[in-house]
Amino acid sequence: MQQFANLFRRLDRTTKTNAKVAALADYFREADDQDKLWTMALLSHRRPKRTVNSKLLRGWAAELAGIDLWLLEESYHVVGDLAESISLVLPPPERSSDRSLSEWIAIVEQLGTYDEDGKREAVTDAWRELDTTERYLFNKLITGGFRVGVSQKLMTRALSQATEVEETNLAHRLMGNWTPHTTTFDELINSESATDNISRPYPFYLAYQLEQEAESLGTPDEWQAEHKWDGIRGQLIVRDGELFVWSRGEELVTDKYPEYHPLAELLPDGTVIDGEILPYANGHPLGFNVLQTRIGRKKVNKKLLQEAPIVLMAYDLLEVGGEDIRARPMSERRELLEELLETHDTQGIVLLSPIYEFSDWKDLAAERETAREKHSEGIMLKRRNSEYKQGRKKGDWWKWKVDPLTIDAVLLYAQRGHGRRANLFTDFTFGVWDGDTLVPFTKAYSGLTDKEFNRITAWVRKNTIDRFGPVRSVKPHHVFEIGFEGIRKSTRHKSGVALRFPRMLRWREDKPKEEANTKADLLAMLEMYGGEDL
């Protein structure tokens, strides 16, 4: 674990990409194969199965630390991370340990076979011999989800430096549904062809948000424009008569979308389509929240299939007849995609994302304005001669999102942030006027600079009216412009509306609270943009 803890400390210390890659590459040169494999798994969100629930962990930690449970809970609330809170409240270790990462993981996995006493003994024994960083990592192995700012891309680059296998090949090999139990380091790194694992997807090519004027991109004829459909990006694979559907988060979601299953027969082997898993009925897309009802479900029932029907809106073709065509130009891939869908009847399961022909950027800007009513997030721009790259790359693909909806609201409640922002008030609740009272309608956490968060934190401390646990009500005074992507009716929220992606766009220090928007304004927006989603 010491070796892995050293790696973690080096990664955690720096925000610089090169330093992270160097730390990882050093580790991949020195660590043993099984540790390397587990490190790769952890960094690509393949963590061991959860074997202890966090309630038990809290109880044992409080006991070992000699503090009341509520005190641990309060600490957790301030720190924002249970694994870290526990690692800090425990007394210093009694001994040291030279068990490797893989050995610790084996211990964690074995916990599942123990009864509660056995689990406690094993976990508290571990705590007694690990230092603060090692404890934190051990806890994370149990609770899952630790982030060190290492993307799959950085890890792949480091691995490539250490193994001298080309980065793009590695990227491909690391995708798919392997775990350290189903493969070895050698097998994973040196497997030669994509058919080793017929489910293996290609890395997604992701676009950056267009910040400059669209005109600056050059002449319209260099670009392909289509709507940025508001579903989940997905990759659909048919190989050897089998179908696989991957979401952008590299999750294999084939079982969640049975509508696609006939495609295993309808599409030829060796076909990979990049598209959008999109809720769709009667000839047009539905709102994203319709799809949301399906995201968390492993099994889907008939009712859900009827209420939230989906299609695949196809954007791109990555493999045809078993051949990887990602290096061919966009225009050619598009032609092949059109040809594929013309020659194969998918029974309406796969639709072709329409290209919007434009000769003038102004035309396209006008089309973009229609995005919200078409349930799209804006316009996607792809250079006609671009190849299909991997990861987020600037230059050839841009998303040109529609401007957010906005409303001016008054700050009503504040709460300390978590993790990185534990010392600051960053979680805010906002209200709009309903007659002469302010009614809360949304929370927002992001959008201010650190400097602004410092200032508002100082203000909140001096203008607290009341406290409710960690939440403080503050004097109604400050107005913020809240931006959001959508609005819909909600029975779960007191205000009757729910916003999508609310965030603070601007601190309106120029605006007195009396000039904030009203509940009537909010309802008018609901009427205008939220209608279909009821």
Add this chain to the structure above:
Amino acid sequence: MGNLLLFISVTNAMALLEFTDRGIYCARADVYIDPWKPVDRALITHGHADHSRWGMKAYLSTHSAGPVIKYRLGDIRLQTVGYGEVTTINGVKFSFHPAGHIIGSAQIRVEYKGEIWVASGDYKLEDDGLSEAYEPVKCQHFITESTFGLPVYRWTPQEEVFADINDWWRANAAEGKVSVLTGYALGKAQRLLHGLDSSIGRIYTHGAIENTNEVIRAQGIKLPDTIRVSKEINKKDYPGQLVLSTPGAVGQPWIKKFGQISLGAASGWMTLRGARRRRGADRGFVLSDHCDWPQLLEAIDLTGAENIYVTHGYTAIFSRHLRTLGLNAVELETEYEGELAEMETKQETMKG
């Protein structure tokens, strides 16, 4: 919170010290301790901006805190006393006792007819070798901070922290980088200086820090040699050396002149991974001039006090814990800010 203040001043109407919206007040002697609004007479625990404010008609502090307070507040009426020396005002006895927080910092003991209060300002139990070391003072009423009043805050001994800092400097020097280490101009900066290994290289200082250093050296306290960063210095002189900077200067163009740097931040907040990342420092060193959780509890135990008033920090949590220990503890809303203020008063640190 206004209600809480009112409640305490009413129920303690006969108390020796009360908590008002101007600060901690002794009605019998008509003096305030660390007031945050202008008053006639102020007793000052130490020179940090949230405890020592401008606008009082007369100030009283320790001899060793005096020069810095004068330097920061300008032309004020300041009288100073030695540690342990008793000043009697209308029968109330006031005395200053070492708090171990920064040079000259004091706990203020207030006694009248056998009733003893101690206002501790900011304090720490670990002897940093520079500040007058903390001494416990027996009392019945203890006013304490709780900047780090959570069980997640446990400091490692300073020798280990300084060994880490010096190793970091050495490693940077080997790579030809400049080590930029941040700490508040008053207190943390001098403590860092005291712990740095000058044999590794030269130590340069930000103007705000060097101004404070000069004041402190002038009162006869020895600090390692430092060089004030100035335009006259050749940029090629910096690689391998260490620059002591205020936290505020790091975001300024000032920092650009050093070329390739590694940024280190020294603060109690660096315990938390989130805080380390928020500061964007390459290295966070956990070093504080405040008590950690065990020290706070030890200090309170050493006073023997049964009535504890918690002024700043995690006041609600810390006082609740004290109540579970059987103490009569209340939280107070004050304008003291502890290490937060020391880290974030950028305007002030930029003045020099």
